[in-house]
Amino acid sequence: MLSSMVVGTWTAFETLAGDLWEAAVNAHPRGLAKLVGGEHRGQKGKEDLGRMVPLERLEKHNYDVSRVMGTLERSLKKVRFAALEEIRGAYKVAFGAEVPTVCRILEDPAPHNLSTVRNLIVHKAQVCDQEYRDKSGGSTVLPQLALGAKLELDGAFVKQLTEPVAQCCVRLLQTIDAWLDNSLAVPEQGELEQGLGI
Amino acid sequence: MPNYKLSSLEMSNASCMGVCDSLKTPEIGAVAKVFVGNIRRITSTANFPAWLLNLSEHFQPVWVQARRELIGKDLLTAEDLPRWNESRLKMPKECKRVMDRPAESNFPNPLSLKWLALLAKSGIQGASFRMGFCFLNRWWPARETSCLPG
Numbered sequence: 110m111l112s113s114m115v116v117g118t119w120t121a122f123e124t125l126a127g128d129l130w131e132a133a134v135n136a137h138p139r140g141l142a143k144l145v146g147g148e149h150r151g152q153k154g155k156e157d158l159g160r161m162v163p164l165e166r167l168e169k170h171n172y173d174v175s176r177v178m179g180t181l182e183r184s185l186k187k188v189r190f191a192a193l194e195e196i197r198g199a200y201k202v203a204f205g206a207e208v209p210t211v212c213r214i215l216e217d218p219a220p221h222n223l224s225t226v227r228n229l230i231v232h233k234a235q236v237c238d239q240e241y242r243d244k245s246g247g248s249t250v251l252p253q254l255a256l257g258a259k260l261e262l263d264g265a266f267v268k269q270l271t272e273p274v275a276q277c278c279v280r281l282l283q284t285i286d287a288w289l290d291n292s293l294a295v296p297e298q299g300e301l302e303q304g305l306g307i
Numbered sequence: 308m309p310n311y312k313l314s315s316l317e318m319s320n321a322s323c324m325g326v327c328d329s330l331k332t333p334e335i336g337a338v339a340k341v342f343v344g345n346i347r348r349i350t351s352t353a354n355f356p357a358w359l360l361n362l363s364e365h366f367q368p369v370w371v372q373a374r375r376e377l378i379g380k381d382l383l384t385a386e387d388l389p390r391w392n393e394s395r396l397k398m399p400k401e402c403k404r405v406m407d408r409p410a411e412s413n414f415p416n417p418l419s420l421k422w423l424a425l426l427a428k429s430g431i432q433g434a435s436f437r438m439g440f441c442f443l444n445r446w447w448p449a450r451e452t453s454c455l456p457g
Contacts, residue, residue, distance in 0.1 A: 111311065114353050121345035128341065132334040264315035264353075275323045275346055282326055282342070286335040293332070 111262040112230045118271040119227040122220060125278050127183065127190035130199055133285050134179030137292055141203045142178035161185070193224045208288045214280050219273035222250050226260065226270055235260045316353045320346050373401035 134141045162185065170177050182188060188199035197215045204211040225244040229235055237254035245251035250269055254260060323346055330336045375381055377394040 110353060114316075114349055117345070117349040117352070121342060121349065124345065125338065125342045128338045129335065132338050136332065136334045263310070264312040267353075268315050268319050271349075272319055272322075275320045278342060279323045279326045282335055282339050283329060286330045286332050289335060290331040 111264065111267050112235070114267050115223065115227050115230055115262070115270060118274055119223050122223065122274050122278060123190055123196070125281070126196045126200075129281060129285060130188065130190070130203060131179035131183050133289060134182065134203055135176055136289055138175060138178035140207050142182065193220055196220075204285075208284065210284050211281065211288075214277060214284065217273070217277050218248070218250070219270075219277050222248060223270050223274045225251060229260055235262075316350075319353065320350050369402050369405050370398070372405045373398055376405070377401055 162181065166181060166184070167174065170181070174181055188202070189195040190199060197212070200215055201212050221244070225241060229237070229241050233241070237256055237258045237260060239256065241254065241260075242256065245253060252260065252266075324343060327336055327339045327343060330339055371381060374383075374391075374394075377397060378387060378391060380387075383391055
């Protein structure tokens with residue numbers, strides 16, 4: 110039950126990260142969809158000219174992608190949300206320049222701690238390996254274990270792991286919501302000119 | 308049995324349940340709704356066993372006292388087993404007698420209607436609560452159930 114809480118909370122975080130990114134880019138593609146906010150670790154060394162959109166995808170959206178850029182980029186795997194590094198990378202390229210606070214929220218140690226324990230549960234049956242030792246080093250939350258020792262879970266530890274991540278998600282939602290609300294209220298330059306009849 | 312400290316999970320993640328009300332854009336609101344649903348499901352999974360364990364912890368002193376009165380001692384040996392098997396069926400009545408005794412009012416009364424109603428209000432999902440009550444009924448079949456949620 111405790112381990113499924115850890116795994117479930119990570120899945121909730123991962124789902125939120127992907128869905129929130131997509132919803133935000135869909136709602137405000139200008140600035141976000143260019144993915145130029147920072148270096149994307151997943152894309153390091155690749156030359157992505159952003160020209161590879163299959164025609165059938167455009168047809169699917171009736172050749173109007175102005176409200177589905179997030180969905181499109183996610184489905185084309187320009188960004189991924191399967192691991193913490195990928196999530197941080199995806200937010201950095203989209204929000205790094207526009208809303209750097211978002212990236213700082215994701216740098217919080219809470220998702221890292223949850224991800225480390227989740228991986229140990231799912232991939233190593235809670236038995237400490239070198240990867241866990243490397244990732245837990247210096248952490249005040251994660252217990253320091255010997256190689257081969259089993260990580261024991263209890264309610265207090267699980268709460269320490271999951272609650273800060275849920276709070277992190279709330280901060281993420283509120284920050285992007287506030288930014289989006291503010292940005293959508295200000296007319297874009299083109300719309301302004303059109304409105305003024307220039 | 309190891310101490311899993313499940314009571315620590317009580318009200319866990321409660322702070323994020325109201326996030327939807329604080330958001331202004333419908334796009335982010337829709338994402339938040341899914342997130343809160345996921346967190347609520349995780350939290351209710353944790354609540355039910357935690358509640359059962361807490362319940363057994365509350366009930367244990369009454370159970371031990373009733374057994375002591377029936378068998379005459381706290382720790383049972385192999386020799387006591389036949390007598391214990393016979394007395395086991397009398398345990399619910401004996402427990403009730405212990406709990407109703409005015410001198411023993413210091414015992415927690417986990418099965419009181421007030422306590423059950425409190426549990427029902429504390430965010431435990433109806434289905435889980437009814438499952439828990441099926442478990443309880445095996446211990447305490449004669450108790451009134453009218454306060455249970457629909």
